[in-house]
Every structure is written in C-alpha cells, then in structure tokens.
Amino acid sequence: MRTKSEARRSAILMAAGQVFHDQGFEGASMAQIAMSLGCSKATLYAYFESKEVLFYEVLMTAAGSQMRETFNSIENLSLPIHDALQILGEQIISLLYSEEVMAVRRLLLSAAGRKAGLGKACYEAGPAQFLEATSLLLKHYMDTGKLRQSDSRVAALHLRALLESEWIDLFLFSTMQGFDQAFCKETATRATDAFLAAYSPTQ
Amino acid sequence: MRTKSEARRSAILMAAGQVFHDQGFEGASMAQIAMSLGCSKATLYAYFESKEVLFYEVLMTAAGSQMRETFNSIENLSLPIHDALQILGEQIISLLYSEEVMAVRRLLLSAAGRKAGLGKACYEAGPAQFLEATSLLLKHYMDTGKLRQSDSRVAALHLRALLESEWIDLFLFSTMQGFDQAFCKETATRATDAFLAAYSPTQ
Structure with missing residues (x-):
C-alpha cells in the first residue's frame, strides 16, 4: 500500500515532468511547478530539496x-x-x-x-x-x-x-x-x- | 631536436605551473603568467587558448x-x-x-x-x-x-x-x-x- 506522502511525491514528479517538458530545465521554476499542483513552494521543497x-x-x-x-x-x-x-x-x-x-x-x-x-x-x-x-x-x-x-x-x-x-x-x-x-x-x-x-x- | 616553439611551450608550462602552485587555479591569471615569462598575453594565448x-x-x-x-x-x-x-x-x-x-x-x-x-x-x-x-x-x-x-x-x-x-x-x-x-x-x-x-x- 502506498502512503499518502508517496502518492503526493508521485503527483509532484508527474507535474514537474510536464513543466520541465514544456519549459526546459532552465525555463522551469519551483514556483511554476508548485502552482501547477496547487500547492505551496514550501510543500514542494519538503519533498525535493x-x-x-x-x-x-x-x-x-x-x-x-x-x-x-x-x-x-x-x-x-x-x-x-x-x-x-x-x-x-x-x-x-x-x-x-x-x-x-x-x-x-x-x-x-x-x-x-x-x-x-x-x-x-x-x-x-x-x-x-x-x-x-x-x-x-x-x-x-x-x-x-x-x-x-x-x-x-x-x-x-x-x-x-x-x-x-x-x-x-x-x-x-x-x-x-x-x-x-x-x-x-x-x-x-x-x-x-x-x-x-x-x-x-x-x- | 626540439623546435624553438616547443622550447617556448615548455617554458610556458613551467612558469604557469609555478604561478598555479603559488596562486591556485582561481587566483592565477593569464596576465600574471605572461608577466612571469616576460612575454605578452597575446603570445601566451597563441600557445594556449x-x-x-x-x-x-x-x-x-x-x-x-x-x-x-x-x-x-x-x-x-x-x-x-x-x-x-x-x-x-x-x-x-x-x-x-x-x-x-x-x-x-x-x-x-x-x-x-x-x-x-x-x-x-x-x-x-x-x-x-x-x-x-x-x-x-x-x-x-x-x-x-x-x-x-x-x-x-x-x-x-x-x-x-x-x-x-x-x-x-x-x-x-x-x-x-x-x-x-x-x-x-x-x-x-x-x-x-x-x-x-x-x-x-x-x-
């Protein structure tokens, strides 16, 4: 069984994948990725440093x-x-x-x-x-x-x-x-x- | 027999080695190395890009x-x-x-x-x-x-x-x-x- 935080982690990876794909590594920002997930930058940084x-x-x-x-x-x-x-x-x-x-x-x-x-x-x-x-x-x-x-x-x-x-x-x-x-x-x-x-x- | 330019090349390498040793990579400059050889920066760049x-x-x-x-x-x-x-x-x-x-x-x-x-x-x-x-x-x-x-x-x-x-x-x-x-x-x-x-x- 996957825990809630694993599910969140996967959701972040998927959303980030889309943003990186659209914007490239340089163009993409943590703020954009957070926005596309509807979460705060702080939450994002809690999962990925x-x-x-x-x-x-x-x-x-x-x-x-x-x-x-x-x-x-x-x-x-x-x-x-x-x-x-x-x-x-x-x-x-x-x-x-x-x-x-x-x-x-x-x-x-x-x-x-x-x-x-x-x-x-x-x-x-x-x-x-x-x-x-x-x-x-x-x-x-x-x-x-x-x-x-x-x-x-x-x-x-x-x-x-x-x-x-x-x-x-x-x-x-x-x-x-x-x-x-x-x-x-x-x-x-x-x-x-x-x-x-x-x-x-x-x- | 070593050509004149090979001899110059070796001299540059030796002088540069000393400058890098004394100043570290970050601290050393091409200008300093040229000065220690008594040559111009242009000469130096002609040998090393x-x-x-x-x-x-x-x-x-x-x-x-x-x-x-x-x-x-x-x-x-x-x-x-x-x-x-x-x-x-x-x-x-x-x-x-x-x-x-x-x-x-x-x-x-x-x-x-x-x-x-x-x-x-x-x-x-x-x-x-x-x-x-x-x-x-x-x-x-x-x-x-x-x-x-x-x-x-x-x-x-x-x-x-x-x-x-x-x-x-x-x-x-x-x-x-x-x-x-x-x-x-x-x-x-x-x-x-x-x-x-x-x-x-x-x-």
Missing part, C-alpha cells in the same frame, strides 16, 4: 520504469545470458548518453560540489537503484551457474564500466556529436563479450 | 612524466603481467582521483560545453596520450602471447574502465571523502583480475 534534485528524479523515474521493463522482459523471456546482457547494455548506454541525462549529469557535477547532499540524493535516486537491480540479476546468474561466484556488486560495477568504456570520455570532454545507435550496439557487444569472458564459470 | 587548457596541460605534463616512469619501469623490470598491470592501475587511479585532477575535470565538464574545442584540446593533452601508451603496452603483451589478440585500443579502454569502475560515481556525484590508498590497491587488484580473465589467451 532543489530544482536539480527534482529534475534528476523526474528523469530517473522515467528511466527507472524503462529499466524495470527491461529487467522484467529479461526474466520473462528467459533469454540466454549473452542476449540478456546485450539488451540491458544497449539500454544502459542509450539512457546514460542521451542528451537529457548528460545535461543533468553535467549540471550535477558543477552543482554537487557546492551543495552538500545534492550528489548523494541524486546518486540514491539513480545509480544506486540501478546497481542494486543489476547486482540481483548477476547474483541470479551466479546462483544458476551461468556466471562464476563472486561479489555481485563489484561484477555489476565492472559490467557498467565496460559498457561505458568507449563513451565516458566523449561525455567528460564534451566531444560527442549526437547519439550513434550503431556504435551503441557495437560497444555493448564488445563490453558484453569482455564481461562474459571475465565472469564465465571456469571450465 | 585559455587558462583552463593551460592548467590542464600543466597537470597532464606532470602526470605524463610520472606515467612515462611507470611505463619505463614496467619495461625495464620485465615484471610479470599481473604485477605490471597492478602497478599501472594504482597509478592511474591515484592520478585520476587526486583532488587536483578531479577539480579540473569538473571545471572542464562545465566549461567544455560552452567553449568549442576546449574539451577536444584537453582530451588530446591527457587521455588520448595515455590511451596510446596503454594500447602499445597491451599490444606488446598480445604479440608476446601474454594476452589474446584483439583490438588493443578497445582493450586499453576496457582496462581503464575497470580500474575506474568503483570510483567514477564518487567523482560524478561528488560523494568522495578523501583518497583512500587501501581502496585504491583493492580496486586495482579486482580490475586487473577481471581484465586478465577477459583478455588472457584461451587455454
């Missing part, structure tokens, strides 16, 4: 439901591990290297140093949950003998790092020119191959 | 000579591959997650979006050269049968990603609290083990 955190959570909520669908389809289809990781990998890259998420990661990085707690709040809203879900999936593969037993949290971090390996500098140095779908597929394949070679059970 | 690029190159020049020493000692000592990659790994993590380099990476990320060419210039000064050196080392291991044959550039990117895997979010979300030497050693070991499992020649 800043516009940055709110924007990040809007993005992560959308990404989260997309990711849950991916995790579900992997479970339901009982895909072979290589196919499952390939699909998951392409989704992760597409998410992290979309214009919106890169913009907010950039913003966070310059803002988080100044605002204590902002970075942590966003980490908990995004990467921490994704890490948890990936660790569980990999643990399942370890327990069913498809991967060798090891620390599933480290394995999940290694997997994400391999997936990002050919992209991260494009982001960090702002040299990316549009999202290349074919490159996404190729790099996900190379990362998946390397991960499986590293984590497959020894013969 | 901005204070950010100059600062980055000062850091990378220092890091570069440290890295060259590492690469040399790996070659000279003919260390076993696992030990060599462990040493290299710890150096890379120590470099990328030092306060100075994180500060400039943060700065770049917020500045590079606005200034065309800044990100590319910094990428060429740092990661591109490191990638080149690591690729060559891995290519050597591939050619001597210590690693399986594959694209050495991709392998170098995979290695760096694995090394950074347990650190990158601490940086991106500004949640790191001081550099932990023991954690550096452990994470380098886990990354090296995963990399060797992925890239060792098949039995």
